[in-house]
Every structure is written in structure tokens, then in C-alpha cells.
Amino acid sequence: MTESATLSSIVTAVRNRTVSATTLAEEHLQRIRLHDQVPGQEINSFLSLAEERALAQAGAVDELARRGDPLPVLAGVPVGIKDVLAMRGAPATAGSAILKGYHPPYDATAVAKLDAAGATLLGKLNCDEFAMGSSNENSAYGPVRNPRALDHVPGGSSGGSAAAVAAGFCAASLGTDTGGSIRQPAAFCGVVGLLPTYGRISRYGLIAYASSLDRVGPLANSVEDAALLLQVLSGQDSMDATSSAAPAEDYVAAAKDPVAGMRIGLPDEYFADGLDPEIRAAVERAADSLRGAGCTIQRVSLPHTAYAVPTYYVLATAEASSNLSRFDGVRYGHRTENPRTLSALFRESREEGFGAEVKRRILLGTYALSAGYYDAYYRKAQQVRTLITRDFLQAFAGVDALLTPMTPGPAWKLGEKVDDPVSMYLADVYTVAASLAGICGISVPSGTTAAGLPIGVQLLAGHFAEAKLLRVARAVEAAENVSEWSAH
Amino acid sequence: MNDTHPDSAIEAAAAVTLDHVRHVAALANLQLSPEEEPRMQRDLNAILSHVAALNSVDTTGVPAMAQVGEMLQGEAVLAGATLRLDEQKPSVDRAAVMHEAPETDGRFFKVPKVIER
Numbered sequence: 001m002t003e004s005a006t007l008s009s010i011v012t013a014v015r016n017r018t019v020s021a022t023t024l025a026e027e028h029l030q031r032i033r034l035h036d037q038v039p040g041q042e043i044n045s046f047l048s049l050a051e052e053r054a055l056a057q058a059g060a061v062d063e064l065a066r067r068g069d070p071l072p073v074l075a076g077v078p079v080g081i082k083d084v085l086a087m088r089g090a091p092a093t094a095g096s097a098i099l100k101g102y103h104p105p106y107d108a109t110a111v112a113k114l115d116a117a118g119a120t121l122l123g124k125l126n127c128d129e130f131a132m133g134s135s136n137e138n139s140a141y142g143p144v145r146n147p148r149a150l151d152h153v154p155g156g157s158s159g160g161s162a163a164a165v166a167a168g169f170c171a172a173s174l175g176t177d178t179g180g181s182i183r184q185p186a187a188f189c190g191v192v193g194l195l196p197t198y199g200r201i202s203r204y205g206l207i208a209y210a211s212s213l214d215r216v217g218p219l220a221n222s223v224e225d226a227a228l229l230l231q232v233l234s235g236q237d238s239m240d241a242t243s244s245a246a247p248a249e250d251y252v253a254a255a256k257d258p259v260a261g262m263r264i265g266l267p268d269e270y271f272a273d274g275l276d277p278e279i280r281a282a283v284e285r286a287a288d289s290l291r292g293a294g295c296t297i298q299r300v301s302l303p304h305t306a307y308a309v310p311t312y313y314v315l316a317t318a319e320a321s322s323n324l325s326r327f328d329g330v331r332y333g334h335r336t337e338n339p340r341t342l343s344a345l346f347r348e349s350r351e352e353g354f355g356a357e358v359k360r361r362i363l364l365g366t367y368a369l370s371a372g373y374y375d376a377y378y379r380k381a382q383q384v385r386t387l388i389t390r391d392f393l394q395a396f397a398g399v400d401a402l403l404t405p406m407t408p409g410p411a412w413k414l415g416e417k418v419d420d421p422v423s424m425y426l427a428d429v430y431t432v433a434a435s436l437a438g439i440c441g442i443s444v445p446s447g448t449t450a451a452g453l454p455i456g457v458q459l460l461a462g463h464f465a466e467a468k469l470l471r472v473a474r475a476v477e478a479a480e481n482v483s484e485w486s487a488h
Numbered sequence: 489m490n491d492t493h494p495d496s497a498i499e500a501a502a503a504v505t506l507d508h509v510r511h512v513a514a515l516a517n518l519q520l521s522p523e524e525e526p527r528m529q530r531d532l533n534a535i536l537s538h539v540a541a542l543n544s545v546d547t548t549g550v551p552a553m554a555q556v557g558e559m560l561q562g563e564a565v566l567a568g569a570t571l572r573l574d575e576q577k578p579s580v581d582r583a584a585v586m587h588e589a590p591e592t593d594g595r596f597f598k599v600p601k602v603i604e605r
Contacts, residue, residue, distance in 0.1 A: 102588055103587075103588065105580050105581065105584035105585060105587075105588070106580055198555070198556045198557075199556075199557070211555075212554060212555035212556075236570075238572035239572070241570070241571050241572070242555070242557065245570060304545070306541070307541060307542060307545055309538070310538055310539040310540075310541050310542050311542065313535065313538075313539065314539055314542070321516060325516075325517070328517070329590060330589070330590075330597050330599060331585075331588070331589055331597055332588040332589060332590075333588075333590070334590070335590035335591065339600055340600065341600055342599050342600050342601075342602050343517070344600075345599060345600060346517045347517050347518065347519035348519055350517055350518055350519070351518060351519040351520070351521070354518070356524075356527075359518055359520070359524070359528065360528060360531055360532075362516050362518060363509065363512050363513060363516060363518070363528055363532060364532060364535060364536075366512045366515050366516040367504070367508070367512045367532065367536075370511075370512060370515060377539065377542075379552055380542050380543075380545075380547060381542060382552035382553050382554060383545075383547035383550040383551070383552050383553075384542055384545050384547060384550075385552075385553045386550050386551055386552065386553040386559075387545065387547070387550060389553060389556065389559050393559070421531050421534070421535065422534045422535060422538055425535070425538075426538075437556065437559075438555070438556025438559070463556070463559075463560060
């Protein structure tokens, strides 16, 4: 089975017994053991393997296949899970030393849904600590390397989720996206990354970073695979009050609908100074191919785009300062040695357990919420969030989807931005606005730079408009595959 | 920390002092090392000077948005505004939960004495 076989072809092969789920699981586990930790070239995408659970699941799927029973839709599909999601049979560290050795006694809803759909859960994927970062260099368990260019970052915070798919260690993965953490690493590693609408997929069992922004979503080799995963993962969950009752659609079928007649907007503000010319060219190529497929392309304006990054960093850090107060060394995770008092237990456990970026964001968020600053920062940012969301609602009154660059430039080199938090934050300029507005989006691979680094283009659609989003994404992907063929 | 008028707070923020850093760290239950304090001061000032751009946005009469559900009003179904029924259900097994605690007697989480006799 090739590394980029589609999910449906894997399920078909397992059903026809041309390959067993157990063989697939063993092959993938072996590939990870051999290639994820090669000294000096560590991709370091997996933090732990859940061998026992994976082989038990694969064995159960094979037994169904042997009996000729109907197989669930992801039967035998090897997947990886970002380490911010709870999964029985594996630790959940969130990339933090403060949760070293923590074993959650339950499954996150998204994990349980993949399990129920017959997927083989291989293990847990590296990420920036508590999903805070854009390069995966903030993990307490070491950075992840980009499998497409080992001296480059894979993006973050779902860097392990993107790298593992790109390296062929799993057929698909779960990531989370608070300010771009699925889409940006997908673009850097040359895979598809889907940000579902806020409320589309339950977050129960997700270690919270910023609750009004956090979303769970799939990373995969193709738009069709992402659509299938979305179909499995969507739906209301009584354990997450923010999950929506909007019915899940047949996203796989919807993605195959023709795009002729659809209206695509190019937001002026996403093509300003600082955009790498090779990425601009990739977006223009995607626009041309959509035009060729019968779409109309028009310019639109999202006037508050420039304020998205500061708005995001006020709101996300404020929420983080509250969410991360639960890590106190009492009920789980790291506790300092011999604390003299209860308050020393809290302070010292947190000081020892949290990394620099997490402390920076907790401090910033606490500052923004503190007496005298609440209105100037937190409330102000919430108001600007309304304006940013209105920009999108207005744009989607005139177009079906927006086409933009995913990132201002391709993956940067490991270590290049670690000492400059502001420049790292500014790299999120094309991702955070959609996060604030709660709309859906996707990163679709769109060729490489002359230096061979993957490029992703971003498509955005309105709330619960995933069917439209996937249709356009598939058209961009199809055009890209054709041009790749003709280039070879 | 000085009482600052909201409108001037963002400008004033361009100068987060070491005392601010220590005060906020205490509020957040963080014990920064002497090496970390000036680094955090430098980073907070750099970030806040970028955040100051928000000051130029006219937000008069604009409602604050806590999460997107509020923008989908009238579509409560979409907005995820439903709460589950308040029913009694078994919770996660206590032994499994206590197993994760750094210090426990099996029934309670143990912490240093809060009140000395």
C-alpha cells in the first residue's frame, strides 16, 4: 500500500482482505520506529505509540473482515492524534513537562468517533506546548522537523500532525486550530488541513487553550480524505455545550460537485506587502484554475484584517491565563518537590512545569485581564472581533468562498524566530482572522517554491458552509494535480 | 499597579515595568526566576506595542463578542446553545482519577497544611 493511498482505498483493501488492518498497523508502527527518530534527522513527530490499543483495534477489524461483516467507514485506517487530545491507552502531555506521565482515563469525543469508525489509533503526536506556537519549537519534548526539508520547521502548533502525514507515518491525523494551528503546518508540510466551523466538531477531551477559538480538525493527504474525516467527526455532543446541532452532511459527495458558477473572492488585504512572490503566484495560479473551471473571481475587502493578530493575541492569551490555571500540581501532572506551603506548591509546580512561551502568554493574558487594563485590552479586542466577523459576513453575502495565501512565506529554518515572539506572531497574519470569526477554512497544497518548500493556499467559507468549502478545495487540488502531472 | 484610565492604558502599556511583571506573575501563580523577569518584561513590551494598534479602531457602539455563537443569533440550533439534561450518570472511576494524582491517600488529594494548629 503506497504512503499516500486514499482512506477509502485503504478501507476497500481491508474489506477485500488484500491487506489486513493488523499488517497496516504493524507496518506503520515499524515505519515510525525506524524513521521518526533517526539521530541527527529526527522528525520527532510521535511522542508515544499506543501499540496495544492499535493492534487490538486492527485485530477486531480483521475479524469483522474475515467474517464478511460490514466494516465501518475508516476500518483499518492508521491515524495519529495530536497530544492535546485525551486518548485512553496513551499519555497526554500537550507537549508540556507539566503533564509528563499523565494518562487520561477517557477518550476525547473526536478520538472516540475515529475509534468507533474503525480507525487504528497509532499514538500521540508532538505539538507546541499547550498548542501555543507556530513552529513546533515550543514542545518540551523537542522540536519537530519538516519531513519535506529537515532543517526547516513543520509549522505549529499541530506540527507533529502535519509532519506525520507528510512522512507517511499515518494516513491522516487529528490536529487542533486556535489561531492557525492546523492550516499553517499543513501548508508548511504539503498536506491538507481542515479548520471546521466553530461548533462543528466536539472539543470534549481537548486540553483547552482558548475556548472561544479552539477547534479540532483533520489533516490528510487529500481533500476527499479530509471530507470523509469531517463526516465522521461532525455532530452535536452532549459533553460540549458549544457543539452545534447542525446536521453533518455528506461532505465526500459534496466535495465532488462541480464548481462552475461559484463566486470566489480575493480579499485585497491578504495580498499586501510582505507576501512572498512565489506564494502570491501560487494563489494567482489557483484563481486562474478556478476561473477555468467556471467560477467567477472578484476582489473583496476585509477592512479590519490588519487588527486580527493583535486582537487574537489579547483574546487567546486572556482565555489561556484562565484555562491554564487548572495546572496546579494537585490533581494530575507535575508537582514540585517538598513544597513548604500550598501557594508555594502552586507557584513552584507551575514555574517548573511550564515553558517560556506558555509563561509569556499566561502573563500577557493576565495583564490584559487585570484591574485597570480590562477595558483597554480585553473588551476592546472583543469589540474588534465583532468588526472582523462582520467583515466576513459581509463578504460571504457576495461570494461563496474566499481564496487567500495561507502563510506570508514558506517554512522557516529551525531556530530562526525562536528569540523573537512578535515576528513569530506576525506570521499568523492570514490565519487568525478566520479563527476569530468562527468560519471554516482549509489549506490545500499548491506546488512548491523554487527551493522545494511546500506552498499552501487557503480557502475560507462561511459558518457551516463546509460543503461549499470542500467543493472549491477539491477543484483547486484537481487543477494542482493536473499541473504536477504535466510538469513531470 | 496604578489606576489607569482605560483610554490611556494602551499608551501607558508601552512601559511595562519589572514591578508590573512581578505583580502579574503573582496574580497568575507563576514564580519567575530573576533571569526570566527582564526577558518577560522585554517581550511583553514588544507585544503590547504591537497590540496598541487596536487603539486606532473606532469601536463606538460595537458590541463585544465573546464567541461566535452570539453572531449566529436566531440560529440557536447552529450556535450550539443547548445544554444536556441534568441527569445522574456514573462519572469516571475514582481509582483511575486518583491514580493520576501526584500525592493522594486514595480518597483525597494531599497538599501541604493550609492552617497551622
